[in-house]
Amino acid sequence: MDSVTFNVDGMSCEHCVKAIVKAIGELPGTGDVIVDLENKKVTAAFDGGKVSAGPIRAAIEDQGYDVIG
Numbered sequence: 001m002d003s004v005t006f007n008v009d010g011m012s013c014e015h016c017v018k019a020i021v022k023a024i025g026e027l028p029g030t031g032d033v034i035v036d037l038e039n040k041k042v043t044a045a046f047d048g049g050k051v052s053a054g055p056i057r058a059a060i061e062d063q064g065y066d067v068i069g
């Protein structure tokens with residue numbers, strides 16, 4: 001598994017955590033997702049043969065959060 005970490009603005013509570021974990025989980029090839037509210041980071045494991053960082057980023061943004069950088 002590869003892994004990618006994004007700095008994400010706008011996450012505030014467990015609802016945000018669940019929405020992001022669910023959205024990333026629906027992408028084929030993704031694995032564990034760790035949302036760190038305190039440090040505003042989302043880390044996702046993924047199989048580089050099936051998916052890449054771009055669609056994972058898009059899944060976060062589609063939920064209404066801003067990916068920084």
Ligand SMILES: [Cu+2]
Pocket residue numbers: 011012013014015016017
């Ligand atoms: Cu929230």
